[in-house]
Amino acid sequence: MEPDSPGPVVRSLATQLRQALQGCAQHPAGPLAAFDRCHDALAAGDLTPAEFRAVGELLADHSRERMAADGATPATVLREQRMARFVTALFGIGSAPPVLPRVLIGVVGKGRDCPEQVIGLGHRIGELIGRRRDRLALVTGGLGGVMEAAAKGAKEHGGLVISVLPAAAHRPSRTHGHADLSIDTGLTVHSRNVVLASTADALVAAPGAHGTLQEMLVASDLGKPVWAVGDHAVRLPGVDYLPGLDAVESKLDGLFTQVGTDLQDD
Incomplete structure (x- = not known):
């Protein structure tokens, strides 16, 4: 028979396991060691199978409550x-x-008549995002050039790709076929650029033309991180111009330093 409510042993084991999971970044063996205590208690008859599952249910419920709480940050979720x-x-x-x-x-850059080296750069940026598919999603403008290359690179590594498209009548090139979700804004290209830059949490810019500069300016003005890589003819204030893809990778990973900080603060 399932217990009506968790007993003190169940609550105690759940608390111990929760603490071990929170410290797993510093002590990778912690979660498994705590689980072993629960398993040993089950084997010794100190926990019933229903109580064993109840330990996990308490932990899962606690996590769901924290995800749904007012003020939950993306890092907490x-x-x-x-x-x-x-x-x-x-x-x-x-x-x-x-x-x-x-x-x-967001990944932005040259669309039409994009040089091969810039297409290659966009593809590699997309790969960096796709490899972090459990933490990141790629947002592009949904058309050709860097947008298509980045989307293809992300999808090759199982990434999630979102396209923010201008209205069909305003598309200077065909849409690419690598998006999981395509959003038709019904807007001109320049207005779509504002939507894309506003939607992204951070922007990676490959070399481009006026549209790319517009997206970089909008994102920077909104206080979002903007990282430029490659040979940019114009340098904008508020943009971090990086020496190469290793630096882009470091910036992407640095987004999650705050996750660990929030864990300590919580």
């Missing part, structure tokens, strides 16, 4: 999604909640 997925799998209590990337990375 990301961390708690992972926590819930881990414990529901570990305790066999059903499927984990769906995990969607929480940070949207």
Whole structure:
């Protein structure tokens, strides 16, 4: 028979496991060691199978409450999604909640008549985002050149790609076929650029023309990180011009330093 409410042993084990999971970045063995205590208690008859599952359910419920709480930051939501997925799998209590990337990375650059080296750069930027598919989603303008190259690179590594398109009558080139979600804004290209730059949490800019500069200016004016890589003819204030893709990779990973900081603060 399932217990009506968790007993003190269940609550104590859940608290211990929660603390171990929070410290897992510093002590990778912590979560498994705590799980072993629960498993040993089950094997010794100190926990029933229902109580064993109840430990995991308490942990998963706690994570869901923190995700739904007012003021939950993207970092908190990301961390708690992972926590819930881990414990529901570990305790066999059903499927984990769906995990969607929480940070949207816009990639902008030359569209029409894009040089091959810039297309290659866009593809590699997309790959960096796609490899971090559990943390990032790619947002592009949905057309050719850098937009298509970045989307293709991300999809080759299982990434999620969102296209923010101008109205069909204002598209200077065909849409690419690599988007998971395409949003037709019904706007001109320049207005679409404002939507894209406003939507992204951070922007990576390959060399481009006036549209790229517009997107960089809008994002920078909104206080978003803007990282430029490649040979840019114009340098804009508020933009961080990086020496290469290694620096872009470091910036992308640096977005999640705050996750660890939030974990300590919480």
